[in-house]
Amino acid sequence: MRVRYVHRGYFPARAGAELMTQYLAEGMARRGLDVRMHSGRMDDDSARFMAGMGIRVEPLPRTVDPGDPDRPDVVHAFDAFHPEDLRAGLELARAWGVPFAVTPASAPGVWPDRETVLDACRQADAVFVLTTAERDMMDAEGVPRRALHMVTQGPHLPGTADPGRFRSVHGISGPMVLFLGRKMRSKGYTVLLEAAPAIWERHPDTHLVFLGPRWDDDCLEQFRAHADPRIIEEGLVDEDDKHSALAACDLVCLPSTVDVFPLVYAEAWACAKPVVASDFAGSSEVVRHGHDGLVAAAAPGPVAEAVCRLLDDPAERVRMGRQGNEKLRRELTWDATTERVRQVYSALVSAQRHKEGAR
Template identity: 85%
Template sequence: MRVRYVHRGYFPARAGAELMMQYLAEGMARRGLDVRLHAGRLDEDSARFMAGVGVRTEPLPRAADLAGADRPDVVHAFDAFHPEDLRAGLELARAWDVPFAVTPASAPGVWPDREAVLDACRAADAVFVLTGAERDMLAGEGVRPESLHLVAQGPHLPGTPDPERFRRAHGITGPMVLFLGRKMRSKGYTVLLEAARAIWERHPETRLVFVGPRWDEDCLEQFAAHADPRVIELGLVDEDDKHSALEACDLVCLPSTVDVFPLVYAEAWACSKPVIGSDFAGSEEVVRHGRDGLLVAAAPGPVAGAVVRLLDDPAERIRMGQQGNEKLRRELTWDAVTDRVHEVYTALVSAQRHKEGAR
């Protein structure tokens, strides 16, 4: 089976949608599929992104070149944050007359062109969603229910962790709360900054560690306004440091309000860490409140209260992390995701060949 993915990446950032595409593509390649990635744009950033993906990568073919290109069996476009990539994937699939699949991967609140995304999803032969809430929303917008397929999210931590080294390098001897992701307001980094004083009233030795690229234009000013030696801001880190930070922390706090299924939650559970999340569509499906994490309003008071609760009770914190890890191993693995997506690909290709045979 030949599958062509369409996605541009976020170089130099590493977003969840990008990682999902990469892990799925590499998983399919390990199964023996002929997998290639087409970048949705041609520039230096996309070239660097493509170079970092472990499958064959190529620019988007031009319409004039399609006749000479290897015809795939499926075209699969990723990420509604870049609706032009969904449109490009659909055009390729229609030009080749092969099934078209979409993984929106991002929440409607960050879609720059809602109708373009919905048009692509309505036209798709398969749409992969991460929660029941996402499935219901798309069905309500006219996407055919039979085309919607619920798949899970899985972690991928290829780095070699050294949590003691990470703590020594940053002078961390007490509790550590980790924010891991793009520093954008919808992810909740400003809320955690504003919660700091209340956290320190109870646990003054706590370090708040923020890992990820600056995204908001005023990000630097936000950290300057909350400057304190107990706030540690790091930018992009390598896989070893990322994994080390997850192992070194006591809990992960990402009070996101515009999300589908934050990859960092799965990564936290892979390291047996509880998570603190907030209200986004389907959040209660992702985080089981009181079992593998806490869901609170995205405001400084509730976030501080959740952090303090988990720091006050190490036994509860450890129990939640362990339950998250058990859920992960039972339900949230990339083998399970790849199995499910491969089943859908197989059904699409079979239906396409039956249709071609009937012509």
């Protein structure tokens, strides 16, 4: 089976949608599928990264030949944050006369062009969603129920964890709270910054560590306004530092308000760390409040209270981290997701061939 993915990525950042595309493509390649990535803007470094996983990266074709013997069997576009990529994928699939699949991967609150996204999803043969809340939203927007397929995702931490080194390098001896992700307001980094004084009232030796690309134009100004030796801010870090930070922290705090299923939560649970989340559509499905983390309103007071609750009670913190890890092992694996998506591809291709044979 030949599959063509359409996604541009966020290089040099690596956002959740990009990681989902890469891990799925890698899993399909391991299963023997002919996998290629089409991108209108992927740069040489991203292409080399994908090539290292055995995935060929090509520009978006300007023209296609429906009779090309090398035409794909399925086109799959990722990430509604780039609606033009969904449109390009749909046009390629229709020109080749093959099934079209979409993984929106991002929440409607960050879609730049809602109608383009929904139009692509309504015309898609398969739409992969991560929560029942996302599925119900798509259903309400006119996406055929038969096209909606629930999938999960899992962590991918290829780096080598050295939590002691991470703490030593940054001078951290007490509690450590980690924010990991793009520093954009909808992810909640400013909320955690504003929660810092209330956290320090109860746990004055706590370090707040922020890792990830600086996304907002005034990101550095925000950190200057909250400057304190107990706040550590770095931009992009390598896989070793990322894994080390997750292993070194006491909890992960990503109070996102516009999300579907932050991959960071799965990465936290992979390291047996609890999470502090905020309300977004489907958040209660992703984080079981009081079981593998806490869900708090996206405001400094509630976030500070949730963080302090976990810092107050090490036994509860450890219990939630372990339960998150157990859930991860039981429900959230890339192998299961890849197999589920492959089965949908196979059904689509069989139906397409049956249709062509009946003509």
